[in-house]
Amino acid sequence: MDKKLCNSSQDVEVRKGPWTMEEDLILINYIANHGEGVWNSLARSAGLKRTGKSCRLRWLNYLRPDVRRGNITPEEQLLIMELHAKWGNRWSKIAKHLPGRTDNEIKNYWRTRIQKHIKQAENFSAQTSSGHIDQATTSSTQTCNVMNPMETYSPPYENFQSFSGPFPTETNENMWSMEDLWSMQLLNGN
DNA sequence: AATTGCACCAACCGCAACCCA
DNA sequence: CTGGGTTGCGGTTGGTGCAAT
Incomplete structure (x- = not known):
């Protein structure tokens, strides 16, 4: 799943594929504290091994608190x-x-x-x-x-x-509710 | 019970537009 | 004006779960 993109100057490791819970929390925390800013530097400053593009997409499509999922009326x-x-x-x-x-x-x-x-x-x-x-x-x-x-x-x-968003399961570590994530974020003291 | 095929969705990619020094 | 960096958009793909066989 992890890939290394050879970068002549830095040889930076870039993660691809599904986001983990830890990554989501890092991103939520970082944006809660610093706002959205420039995505490339945000990814770097937050310590995420993701491209800015990937962070932006994850935030806009999934992590944003106002995003509604499922139940298209x-x-x-x-x-x-x-x-x-x-x-x-x-x-x-x-x-x-x-x-x-x-x-x-x-x-x-x-x-x-x-x-x-x-x-x-x-x-x-x-x-x-x-x-x-x-x-x-x-x-x-x-x-x-x-x-x-x-x-x-x-x-x-x-x-x-019957579908109201991703819920935690044993089989899929990428599935948890946004309420879980946001409450975790709050527990982190931010 | 095992296998196969399909539906769905998250995330990636390429490109164009935009911004700014 | 120009070139490099960033953002936004639309198309596509790969993984997963479930229903059908």
């Missing part, structure tokens, strides 16, 4: 579809209209849930196509185009209800 889903119809794959722009949601989460959600069903609907309309307008294939400029596939699709909200 039907309203949010509708909004995502509307905004995607308007703007296309401008995930960060879309994310700005969904408080607490990250572009990464919305992008993943779109690709794994919505896009899949649009494709299915395309295939369906292709098979039965004789008289059908291929709405889903026309460029997404109208909300209703994207809505159609969903009429035959009941989203797995039930699944979401």
